[in-house]
Structures are given as structure tokens and as C-alpha cells.
Amino acid sequence: MAGALQIGALEAALAANGLCLRGWVFPDAEAAPELAAGGAASAIALIGHEGGAFWRVFVAWHQTRAGAADPLDTWSKAVIAPLALRAGGEAVFPSDRPWHPFQKWAMAAGGLKPSPLGILIDPVFGLWHGYRGAILFGEAPLGVPRGMSADDVPIHRCDACVGKPCLTACPVDAFSPDGLAVSRCRAHLKTEAGQNGCMISGCMARDACPVGREHRYSDAQIRFHMTAYS
Ligand code: B12
Ligand code: SF4
Ligand code: SF4
Known part of the structure; x- marks a missing residue:
């Protein structure tokens, strides 16, 4: 069940931290990650950064926490976990084991494909983007787009x-x-x-x-x- 934080407000809160909703995944039953609260996720909001938009926010945070272990992962958790809770979901992170398949999710959510380097290439941001977390929902929040139209599927820049x-x-x-x-x-x-x-x-x-x-x-x-x- 979606919480008090609506998707528009979630996007605004992410943007204030230089992050964004990179897309949604609706996993098949066999690929659906388990929820800590029980059951399986039926919708996954993928959170990342386009270019280095989050860097200044992160650096300001890091200056007050010199010596923090794994500072970028720690910052990502500090920002995303409370938002996930307010949105009625559970946060997971790319750095946590067992690894969730963030690149598979990104391919499903945004139609991205791997470059010859292994890193996914975005048609606009190229290789300069990454993932900072995801929010798992038992039930998809209202108003979530259920998929891309054929016109939205990006052209794979590496092919050309x-x-x-x-x-x-x-x-x-x-x-x-x-x-x-x-x-x-x-x-x-x-x-x-x-x-x-x-x-x-x-x-x-x-x-x-x-x-x-x-x-x-x-x-x-x-x-x-x-x-x-x-
Ligand atoms: C382990 C890991 C590594 C290992 C790779 C070991 C290996 N050969 O597989 C090491 C430490 C080498 C690595 C390096 C880098 N990584 Co890395 N890595 C991961 C991590 C934590 C797990 C990957 C995994 O096995 N997932 C489990 C499987 C089940 O998930 P999957 O999505 O289905 O798996 C896909 C990937 O494994 C991919 N893949 C396979 N081999 C390789 C090799 C490389 C180098 C990459 C990037 C991907 C990749 O193909 C799989 C099928 O789709 C992910 C985060 C995550 N949770 O996925 C980041 C991740 C893949 N890494 C990422 C990045 C950016 C890098 C670096 C560029 C870091 C940097 N310096 O900035 C470097 C690459 C260095 C270089 N010279 O190119 C990003 C990719 C973002 C994108 N645009 O696609 C991720 C998603 C982390 C993030 N927070 O965004 N990485
Ligand atoms: S960082 Fe990139 S260019 Fe440099 S040695 Fe490693 S793979 Fe090659
Ligand atoms: S667009 Fe060209 S240079 Fe860039 S990752 Fe793809 S193949 Fe490599």
C-alpha cells in the first residue's frame, strides 16, 4: 500500500538531492524480489543520477562526516531509506549483498542496453549515470506508468x-x-x-x-x- 508520500513529492525530494526516478520495473513473479515485510514486490522504482547532479549535495554531507566508511553508499542510504518509508515501500541498494540486479532493472525500466564496456549506455547521458537505490513496493503506487510506448524505447547509441x-x-x-x-x-x-x-x-x-x-x-x-x- 502506498504511503503518504506521493510519487510527485518523491521525485521532488530526490531532485533536491541531485537524484531522480530512473524508471519503474514490474517484475514477473519468479523475478520479484522478496519484501522484508513479507510477500514479493510488484513494482520497483529505480533511483539514480543523471550526470554528476548529486555530487555537490554529497560533498556537503561528506564534509560533516569525515572518515565515514563507504561514504557514498552511506549517503545514499541516508537519503533514500526515509523516502522509501514515507512512500510506503522498502529501500534496497546496489552495494548490498546479495546484489540485486540493478542493471537488469535499468534495462527493463528504461530500455537501456549494455555498452561494450559492460556499463549501460543512456541515449542522453551516455556512460555518465548510475544507480543509488531502489524502492520495492508490494503494490504499485497510483499513477505509475505501466511501461514505455514504442516511441519511447531509446535507440541504442552503440549500434550506430x-x-x-x-x-x-x-x-x-x-x-x-x-x-x-x-x-x-x-x-x-x-x-x-x-x-x-x-x-x-x-x-x-x-x-x-x-x-x-x-x-x-x-x-x-x-x-x-x-x-x-x-
Ligand atoms: C560487482 C560489481 C562490479 C565489479 C565487476 C565484477 C564483474 N566482472 O562482474 C567491479 C568491482 C569490477 C565493478 C567495476 C565497476 N563498476 Co560495478 N558493479 C558491481 C555490482 C555491485 C554488482 C554487479 C552484479 O554482479 N550484479 C548482480 C547481477 C545479478 O545483476 P545484473 O544487473 O543482472 O548483472 C549485470 C552486471 O553484472 C553486468 N556486468 C557483467 N560484467 C560486468 C562488468 C562491469 C565492469 C560492469 C560495470 C557490469 C558488468 O551484466 C550483468 C547482466 O546484465 C553492481 C551493482 C549491482 N547491484 O548490480 C555495480 C555496477 C554494475 N557497477 C557500476 C559501475 C559504474 C562500475 C565502474 C565504472 C565504477 C567506477 N569506477 O566508476 C567500474 C567499472 C570499471 C571499468 N574500468 O570499467 C554501475 C553501472 C552503472 C551503469 N551505467 O550501468 C553499477 C550498476 C553500480 C551503480 N551504483 O550504479 N563493478
Ligand atoms: S581504468 Fe579503464 S582505461 Fe584504465 S586500465 Fe582500467 S579499464 Fe583500462
Ligand atoms: S557509443 Fe561507441 S564509444 Fe560509446 S560506449 Fe557505445 S560503442 Fe563505445
């Missing part, structure tokens, strides 16, 4: 990408059709070249993509994510 520069930009050739060779990438990041390259200016493969470049994260945000990943 000539040369696919993302695949040739990595200095250690860490991407193959099998995916990212994580250990090769991480080994490079420990070298002097990696410390002065990808660790400072970000993953060169991600940076080579021409889609949504105006939404590229700030240098500070990129360094934060690289440090967390390496």
Missing part, C-alpha cells in the same frame, strides 16, 4: 557508433568480448602510468565515448569513483 573508440582507448587492453579483465585493469592502476593516468583522469575507455560528454562527472567525482574501484 562508428569505430567504437571505447574499445581501443584502454592502455592495457583490458576489455574483450568476455568483459573487463578486472585484475589487468587494477594492476595497471597501481603502476606509475596508471597513478598518473586513469587514477587522475578516469577510465580512458569510458572517457573515449562521445555520447553525453556534457554530462561527464567532475574531475573530483571521477577521482572519488576511481579510488573506490581500485
Whole structure:
């Protein structure tokens, strides 16, 4: 049952934190996540960020909590969990195990597809977007759109990408059709070249993509994510 917080108000509260509702998923019974309160979710609101919109809000929060472990995950929980409660749902997070299939949800919610790098590509924001949480509802709140019309299904930008520069930009050739060779990438990041390259200016493969470049994260945000990943 939906709580007091209506969807429009939820969207406004997320926007105040640089976050947004990235879409809705209505899972089949066999793929429906279980609710802590019992039963299974019939609707999932996917929450994320488009570009680095949340960064300034997060940095202001972090300045008052120096030394917090996993600060971005902690901030995401501090923002999203109370909103989920007020909306009558349960919050789940991409960093919590067992991992919920956030990328599968994003594909179902927004028609996104994986880039050759594994990260999903958005037609507008390119590779510069991510997910900060989701709200599971036992019963879909009123007024939730039940799906995309054929006109809303985005064109997959990678299909039309000539040369696919993302695949040739990595200095250690860490991407193959099998995916990212994580250990090769991480080994490079420990070298002097990696410390002065990808660790400072970000993953060169991600940076080579021409889609949504105006939404590229700030240098500070990129360094934060690289440090967390390496
Ligand atoms: C484990 C993990 C990793 C592992 C990947 C290990 C591996 N080879 O699978 C490591 C630590 C290497 C990793 C790295 C990164 N990750 Co990661 N990762 C995850 C995590 C926590 C779980 C993935 C998973 O297994 N899910 C379980 C399955 C059941 O879910 P699924 O949706 O069906 O799974 C899909 C993904 O696993 C995907 N996939 C498979 N192999 C790989 C490899 C990579 C590198 C990625 C990104 C995805 C991916 O395909 C699956 C089928 O659709 C997710 C969050 C989440 N809960 O999903 C983030 C997530 C996939 N990661 C994400 C990101 C952004 C990254 C980084 C770019 C982080 C950064 N530095 O900014 C790097 C990539 C580094 C690079 N050089 O490209 C984002 C992707 C957003 C998007 N636009 O698609 C997610 C969703 C987290 C988030 N908060 O948004 N990641
Ligand atoms: S460079 Fe081309 S193929 Fe690679 S992620 Fe961007 S659009 Fe897709
Ligand atoms: S971070 Fe650097 S080494 Fe790792 S995959 Fe990206 S370009 Fe390659």
C-alpha cells in the first residue's frame, strides 16, 4: 500500500538531492524480489543520477562526516531509506549483498542496453549515470506508468557508433568480448602510468565515448569513483 508520500513529492525530494526516478520495473513473479515485510514486490522504482547532479549535495554531507566508511553508499542510504518509508515501500541498494540486479532493472525500466564496456549506455547521458537505490513496493503506487510506448524505447547509441573508440582507448587492453579483465585493469592502476593516468583522469575507455560528454562527472567525482574501484 502506498504511503503518504506521493510519487510527485518523491521525485521532488530526490531532485533536491541531485537524484531522480530512473524508471519503474514490474517484475514477473519468479523475478520479484522478496519484501522484508513479507510477500514479493510488484513494482520497483529505480533511483539514480543523471550526470554528476548529486555530487555537490554529497560533498556537503561528506564534509560533516569525515572518515565515514563507504561514504557514498552511506549517503545514499541516508537519503533514500526515509523516502522509501514515507512512500510506503522498502529501500534496497546496489552495494548490498546479495546484489540485486540493478542493471537488469535499468534495462527493463528504461530500455537501456549494455555498452561494450559492460556499463549501460543512456541515449542522453551516455556512460555518465548510475544507480543509488531502489524502492520495492508490494503494490504499485497510483499513477505509475505501466511501461514505455514504442516511441519511447531509446535507440541504442552503440549500434550506430562508428569505430567504437571505447574499445581501443584502454592502455592495457583490458576489455574483450568476455568483459573487463578486472585484475589487468587494477594492476595497471597501481603502476606509475596508471597513478598518473586513469587514477587522475578516469577510465580512458569510458572517457573515449562521445555520447553525453556534457554530462561527464567532475574531475573530483571521477577521482572519488576511481579510488573506490581500485
Ligand atoms: C560487482 C560489481 C562490479 C565489479 C565487476 C565484477 C564483474 N566482472 O562482474 C567491479 C568491482 C569490477 C565493478 C567495476 C565497476 N563498476 Co560495478 N558493479 C558491481 C555490482 C555491485 C554488482 C554487479 C552484479 O554482479 N550484479 C548482480 C547481477 C545479478 O545483476 P545484473 O544487473 O543482472 O548483472 C549485470 C552486471 O553484472 C553486468 N556486468 C557483467 N560484467 C560486468 C562488468 C562491469 C565492469 C560492469 C560495470 C557490469 C558488468 O551484466 C550483468 C547482466 O546484465 C553492481 C551493482 C549491482 N547491484 O548490480 C555495480 C555496477 C554494475 N557497477 C557500476 C559501475 C559504474 C562500475 C565502474 C565504472 C565504477 C567506477 N569506477 O566508476 C567500474 C567499472 C570499471 C571499468 N574500468 O570499467 C554501475 C553501472 C552503472 C551503469 N551505467 O550501468 C553499477 C550498476 C553500480 C551503480 N551504483 O550504479 N563493478
Ligand atoms: S564509444 Fe561507441 S560503442 Fe563505445 S560506449 Fe560509446 S557509443 Fe557505445
Ligand atoms: S581504468 Fe584504465 S586500465 Fe582500467 S579499464 Fe579503464 S582505461 Fe583500462
